[in-house]
Amino acid sequence: MRNSALAWLGHPLTVIAVVLLLLNDHLFKPLWPGTVTGKLSDVAGLIVAPLLVNLFICRPRVSVLLTGAAFTLVKTTAIGAALASEAWTLVWGPSQVLADPTDLIALPALYVTWWTWNHPEARAVRLARAVVVIPVTVLAVAATGQVEIVKPYSAYAVDVIDGMIVVATRGGLSAGPAERGYASSDAGSSWLSWVVQVPPLPRTSACVPGQPDRCYRIVPAKLKVEESRNGQWVTAWEISPSDQDRLARAYAPESPEDAEAVASLGIAIQKLPGGYVVVVANGADGIALRDISGAWHRLGWAEKGFDSGSAVSLTAPGRYEDSVPMAALLAALAAGLVALGCGVRRFGFAVAALMLWVGVWSFYSGVNTPILFNPFAVLFAIVLVPVGATSMIVSAVRGATRLRVWAIGTATAAVAYYAIMTPFYAWSAGWLEYYSLASGLSIALGIAAASAGTLAVINLKGPQRGLS
Template sequence: MTVAGVCVLLVNDHLLKQAWPGFVTGKLSDVAGLVVAPALLALLFLRRADLAATVLTGVLFALVKSTETGAEAASQAWTLVAGPSRVLADPTDLLALPALALAWWVRGRSLRAPSPKWRVVAAMPLTVLAVAATSAVQLPAAESVEVDGDRIVVHVADGLDQVSHNGGATWSAAAGHEPATGLKSLQSAACVPMQATRCYRVVPERIAVEQSDDGGRTWQPSWELSGDDRERLRRTHSGGHEHLSMALAAQARPGGHVVVVANGLDGIVVRDVQGTWRRVGWPGQAAERAATVNVSLERNVALFLAACLLFGGVGAGLREFHRVYTGFAVLACLGPFAMVAEAALAGQDGFGLVVLGWVMATLGTLVCGVLAFAGRARPVTAVVGVVGAPLVYAAVYLPFRGWARGAPDTYEVAVAIAAVLTAVVLVAGAALIRQDAGRPGA
């Protein structure tokens, strides 16, 4: 039944949601997930604890779907597991909670006809792939700007329009309406009211704005997205979207003027009365639907290096089965490597590599775990591998996760931080293993 639920997740999230997005396919994912989750969560307990797993599943699901804090925590946790992810709080999803009763019924049947635990374990990689489906929700895109008295309205496709009454300092969502006739064709350039010599225009095929101080006869750069910000934007929307400034409008304000730019999928950019450009992005609830920066390549490299340290540390202390262990350790380490290759195939179908990677990693890990006990691995080296692996993962991945959020601002700094932190962990681990190998009787 667990496998059947996983199959429902795969078909629904990867096929049906794309063809028929809506209430039914959205809730079907929640129902199937609630049926599958308790059985998998129970594996975390030392003894069979079906009731605890079922209750915990319901509590966590309720927190994630009913609170913004829970949804954000789930987004961060799932990003670490399956790459950039966005989990949205939606109280209507709580309608799926009765599916836990079905999970409990399945548990009753499994007690009468118990299934080997390895079947549930083997289903875990497939489950991760199933629930890591790309959401069918359309992303918002700022398409045009309209000045209406003291209001500035940014018209948003597939989302609520954004309205500001204070020159772009703050924004609020409003029901969308069609912009004035011909507005889109006129908004690629605008002059400041009562100051006709100062004009602005979006740069064709770029994410940039130029300004003119002579009524449009000559132009010079006023604002442009930095190289690192362009890379973040490319990674955020890697499906062939065009990244360019689409429209702008100027508004006279006390002390000067403001300029508001509709930047498509990137959201809103504002020039304030002091002349400072500020990248607003998506304010308020619109940010919930905005995609996150894709650092899956760096995440998979972190997984690969963590796996190498884990299996290398445990294997360094084996007393038997060295060759067999090494072979399956290589297989397990090549699993994340296959997913690294998938991440490098941006824009191509790498789903088969993901499946292959999970199968290799799962099979190699299970066999190496058995051989570690059978081969009487030394405790110190095993601890180095088990403790050092997550440290290496964090050392490699977290700097790039910070870069995705703008701190550090440049990719080169993130690379340097990751290299230094990883070197510290590896040197410390190697020193501990060497020290243990020199002990009498080792």
């Protein structure tokens, strides 16, 4: 029976499922995250998991049923997902398994594994394969649940508990606590980790203890605090909207769905001998603190708690996405190729230019992935780029393209690149107030540069050549 169990692992469908599981979790998921790759892992995992269970209990039917029951429990209950996460974390390090009832659509895959048990191959061949497949299968199944997620840090609430300032935060490794706190007993000069139950809704206003007419409140969606004076609300502390926009870009995560607000979210007041301290939770920017003298300070994220020296400087260059220069290069290349195409006016040149552009884009996509690189995209680019470039040159020579056309096409690409990037340079230096304004200007200037180059080629005097 033990030999039969080992042989089950060597079935061709089992080997295919193991390879698919490894490729999907370590290549396809980072490249194309989404429903398809997520469900593919479930299907492949359900095919191979019962085989590993059977190695210990030697009961194929029971192994399949146990796998199906465990999968259903994990995917439909919070406690099942939590237990699975803890188990994988204990064995393989920080891991996260999510409950998702839609994953139950993969349950029919259990029939595939049962079919492989009932339709064996030649025993000697299967046993030889199993020696290699077993360790790879264990690694594949274990690795599919292993994921280390780093969420952006955010201070989302603040309170005064037992005389101490307590700031509730979230973010960090998924294996750690989803929410935690930092406490300070010396008006924010030092901090220590503090596990505490925080209010479900942050306080948006607070009054100084013993002074009901002296209150502070945050302004929603802004980095701004107002205080009551003589029955009126006036600004006590504020970061300008343009500076707030730059700070939001400084904390922009890789995934838009992980973005945390850069805005005042909660406020609390600590009464001290001789005065009081106001603390404001500012989301991804950390906290703002009004000390006992009345001066306001921004405190950024430190190794333990918050520190004024860790706050992002408002005079630092603005941070735009790392993908912007490459996107500008691809757009500029397209502009130059279109201008050249209007001068060459040959169908073969247009096809070759498209091949070159797709090859450059494919290479960029292949080397800028969460994994080291996408070998398929890179190999595709290695083929397309030289073929496209060579075909362009041949087509242009056959069409007796003038040197002036090449000069204008090249100049169009160069001008288009800097036309696209200049607004981002200006925003980064502080000459433009908002990132959205830089993006809009970038698009407008890029189109203008591309259009000017194309019109310059079209208006060149000379004989007209038709498509060939």
